Amino acid sequence: MKNNKFYITTPIYYVNGDPHIGHAYTTIAADIIARFNRMLGKDTFLLTGSDEHGEKIMQAAAIDNMDPQAFVDKNSAKFEITWDNLNISNDNFIRTTSKNHKLAVQKSLQKLFDKGLIYKGEHNGLYCIGCEQYKTEKDLVDGLCSDHQKKPIEVKEDCYMFKLSVFRNIIKNKIETDELQIKPEDKKNEVLSFLNEGLKDISFSRKIKWGVELPWDTTQTAYVWPDAFLNYITGLDWNGEDKAPPMWPAEVQLMSKDIIRVHATIWIAILLGLELPLPKKLFVHGFFLVNGQKMSKSVGNVITPDDLLKNYGTDGTRYLLASATPFGHDGDISMDKFDLKYNADLANGIGNLVARSISLTKKMKDAGIKLSTNSFATNNSNQDTWGDQIFQHEIHSAWEDYKKNLDDLQLDLSIRVVQEQISFLDNYITTVKPWELIRDNNPKTGEVIYNILERIRHIALMMLPFIPETADKILSAISLDPEQEKQKGWETFTKWGGLLTDAEIKESAILFPRK
RNA sequence: CGCGGGGUGGAGAAGUUAGGCAUCUCGCCAGGCCCAUAACCUGGAGGUCAUCGGUUCAAAUCCGGUCCCCGCAACCA
Numbered sequence: 001m002k003n004n005k006f007y008i009t010t011p012i013y014y015v016n017g018d019p020h021i022g023h024a025y026t027t028i029a030a031d032i033i034a035r036f037n038r039m040l041g042k043d044t045f046l047l048t049g050s051d052e053h054g055e056k057i058m059q060a061a062a063i064d065n066m067d068p069q070a071f072v073d074k075n076s077a078k079f080e081i082t083w084d085n086l087n088i089s090n091d092n093f094i095r096t097t098s099k100n101h102k103l104a105v106q107k108s109l110q111k112l113f114d115k116g117l118i119y120k121g122e123h124n125g126l127y128c129i130g131c132e133q134y135k136t137e138k139d140l141v142d143g144l145c146s147d148h149q150k151k152p153i154e155v156k157e158d159c160y161m162f163k164l165s166v167f168r169n170i171i172k173n174k175i176e177t178d179e180l181q182i183k184p185e186d187k188k189n190e191v192l193s194f195l196n197e198g199l200k201d202i203s204f205s206r207k208i209k210w211g212v213e214l215p216w217d218t219t220q221t222a223y224v225w226p227d228a229f230l231n232y233i234t235g236l237d238w239n240g241e242d243k244a245p246p247m248w249p250a251e252v253q254l255m256s257k258d259i260i261r262v263h264a265t266i267w268i269a270i271l272l273g274l275e276l277p278l279p280k281k282l283f284v285h286g287f288f289l290v291n292g293q294k295m296s297k298s299v300g301n302v303i304t305p306d307d308l309l310k311n312y313g314t315d316g317t318r319y320l321l322a323s324a325t326p327f328g329h330d331g332d333i334s335m336d337k338f339d340l341k342y343n344a345d346l347a348n349g350i351g352n353l354v355a356r357s358i359s360l361t362k363k364m365k366d367a368g369i370k371l372s373t374n375s376f377a378t379n380n381s382n383q384d385t386w387g388d389q390i391f392q393h394e395i396h397s398a399w400e401d402y403k404k405n406l407d408d409l410q411l412d413l414s415i416r417v418v419q420e421q422i423s424f425l426d427n428y429i430t431t432v433k434p435w436e437l438i439r440d441n442n443p444k445t446g447e448v449i450y451n452i453l454e455r456i457r458h459i460a461l462m463m464l465p466f467i468p469e470t471a472d473k474i475l476s477a478i479s480l481d482p483e484q485e486k487q488k489g490w491e492t493f494t495k496w497g498g499l500l501t502d503a504e505i506k507e508s509a510i511l512f513p514r515k
Numbered sequence: 516c517g518c519g520g521g522g523u524g525g526a527g528a529a530g531u532u533a534g535g536c537a538u539c540u541c542g543c544c545a546g547g548c549c550c551a552u553a554a555c556c557u558g559g560a561g562g563u564c565a566u567c568g569g570u571u572c573a574a575a576u577c578c579g580g581u582c583c584c585c586g587c588a589a590c591c592a
Contacts, residue, residue: 011592022592054590185532190519190587197517202589224590256592266589287592289585326528329520330586337527340541347552356551363550413529416539423556430548430556438550514552 005044006037007250011259012049012094012231015075016060019082021288022256024305025321029285029411030254031088032322035465036406038089040490045247047235048083049094050076051228053211053221068210072097082305087314087468094235096212096227105212105222105230107240108274109204112162112226113216117273121161123203160220162204167269168195174278175264181281182264183409184328187257191264199265229267233276242275250279252409260284283409286330303335311335312342315467316512319346319415322466327411339515346512349422350459354474354511357425357452360434361505364449367438371453371501372446394424395458399494402462411466418462425455446501453478454499461485461493470511479503 010030013023027048034046052072061071076095083090094101112118172195174180175188182188204223205214211221232253236245255263263282271278290303308317320338323345325331361371398421405414429452437445460474464482475482478499485493492498 013592014590020592024592026592051590056590186520193518194588197588200589228590254592257586258591261587262589285592287586332527337541343552344541348554352552352554354551356555358551360550416529419540426555427557429550433548433550435550510552512552514554 004042005247005251006034006040006042007045007236007247008034008037008047008252008254009232009235009250010048011255012051012096012228013079014054014056015050015052015072015079016056017075019079019305021303021305021308021321023079024082024086024308024317025288026254026256026285027083027088027090028086028318028321029327031086031090032318032411032465033252033254033406033409034089035468039461039464039486040403045092045236046088046090047092047094047232048088048090049092049231049235050079050096051224051231052076052095052097053227054224055206055208055210058208058210069097085309085314086305086318092235094231096231098234100237100239101231101234102212104234104238104240105227106215108230108270109212109222109226110215111240112270112273113160115273117163117166118160118204119163121159121201121203123157123159123206157207158220159203159207159223160205160214160217161201162225162266162269162273164199164202164266164269167265167272168199170272171195171199171265171268174268180264180268180278182260183281183283187260187284191261194261195265202266225262225266226270229263229270232267232279244276249277252281252283253279254283254285257284257286283328285328286325288325289330289332290334303333307335308338312338315470316342316346319467322411323415325412327409342512343515345419347514349419350463350470351510351512353422353426353459354456354477354508356429357456358477358505358507360429360438361449361453362507363435364438364445365505367441369438369441369445369449371450371499371503373450373497373501395421395455395496396494399458399462406465414462415466418459421455421459421462425452425459428452428455450499450501453503453505454496457499458494473508473511477506477508479505 008030010026013019030046030048034044037044050072057072058068061068064071066074072095076093080093083093096102096105109118171180172192175182175192175195182191202225204226205217205220206223207220209221211223212227214220214222232250233244233248234240236247238245238248253263260282268278288303305317308320312320320341323341324333324338398417402414402417405411405417432448434445434448434452436442437448456474457478457480460471460478463474464471468482472482475485480499480503485498488498
């Protein structure tokens with residue numbers, strides 16, 4: 001029954017700071033994929049949310065002189081506002097401080113504990129007295145705390161451990177056989193070679209207050225792994241019962257490359273321990289570099305979602321991020337490159353194309369000519385290379401390519417298919433010269449303009465997952481309602497001829513002003 | 516020999532799984548068009564596909580060596 005469902009998740013973001021471009025990238029990509037699957041008619045659910053427990057939150061809250069709960073309320077709201085500004089169509093926003101989530105985490109931990117998968121152990125940490133906090137190896141420079149230039153002391157602390165090690169072989173097998181897909185291929189290889197080195201048991205709890213209390217030992221709270229990862233199911237209103245909700249498992253879990261290992265090991269082991277189904281696919285995308293450098297506050301080259309929104313608007317930002325780089329690989333970005341691409345693809349491309357098409361239509365109407373589709377069927381004997389057969393075939397194969405690329409999550413490639421359609425139509429207009437047809441009152445005029453507008457309809461629908469507001473504007477301009485179009489079903493709206501010949505064509509404002 | 520990825524006209528990328536005319540976007544040059552947001556269309560210049568060797572009728576692609584660059588190495592999208 002649930003063959004036709006599509007569940008996609010983003011990671012939940014740690015809300016000790018503001019949303020940055022990487023969060024936006026993952027979330028926009030997930031939204032595009034979700035919107036595409038809704039277009040296909042699938043029962044689609046998009047989940048994102050925030051990770052709100054842990055020591056760093058406590059510290060950040062203390063610096064702001066705030067209660068942790070008030071602090072995460074404030075910060076997770078910033079994320080929700082950003083997603084609103086980016087027109088993200090998430091079906092839920094899961095917060096790890098929500099009551100239902102905490103309850104489900106506790107039930108799950110108890111279950112793992114009862115099965116003997118959690119045992120009492122020790123956590124060895126590097127503690128910096130200056131910072132009053134634990135450091136990881138990565139935090140250290142030459143073995144010293146970067147803030148205090150002191151060597152941290154080794155501290156042993158009681159905690160509960162999770163038997164991750166026992167899951168190595170089964171996880172390896174599931175990945176090798178693609179029962180659990182990891183894409184792209186190089187990331188799968190990386191995970192497999194990591195698994196070859198073996199898995200160690202990991203700490204599952206800490207002695208800090210800000211977290212989910214362990215049911216059997218309230219002096220400890222859940223560490224990030226059981227707390228954060230379970231959001232992917234609690235986000236579906238799961239309360240920890242034995243059976244997963246019908247939407248689970250996820251078809252796609254999106255993430256960036258820095259967290260693939262923990263997902264492919266710890267998260268999967270938790271699911272195996274709870275005897276819940278595994279996600280179908282973990283898809284890993286790359287990082288952004290700015291002019292070849294890693295984005296960092298100290299270098300001062302950070303580009304924020306708000307910077308992009310201010311410059312390019314909602315749809316401009318969505319489009320530029322989605323097409324900036326091959327999906328699944330690192331990419332180099334800069335505001336200069338964004339400006340170029342904005343002008344080339346959005347202003348000069350789709351924006352100008354729509355403007356010239358609508359203007360031609362208006363001139364045609366002023367000349368008293370109507371849209372028509374009549375004579376093509378009887379007109380096949382002519383030598384016109386722009387005949388309707390070619391025209392229809394072209395659009396059909398374009399839809400196939402488009403769908404194939406999006407099914408494979410190749411966002412950048414599907415955008416390229418649409419760009420080809422735009423070029424094709426620009427070329428058609430230049431070649432057929434509708435302004436001459438109108439002037440000469442040529443009997444083909446109505447058909448030619450129909451062809452142009454019908455093609456605009458297809459382009460707008462292809463763009464719908466990427467730039468929904470703009471697609472909406474374009475469809476409205478040719479008297480179509482996006483929701484009604486989608487209702488017709490994929491097979492219908494991708495066919496040639498969806499535009500009505502009596503459609504009222506409205507002028508629309510400039511879609512993307514040039515930079 | 517820790518693991519993984521990469522080196523393709525001036526810039527950014529595709530193509531490598533499956534060998535078969537080196538492709539796309541931006542930039543540059545020349546022409547065209549006059550519907551459109553100084554837009555759009557056509558043509559052109561520019562590449563020994565990092566490098567050396569091998570296999571083959573044929574190599575960016577397969578094999579071996581060398582030189583560079585970049586990630587990861589347990590809670591940074």
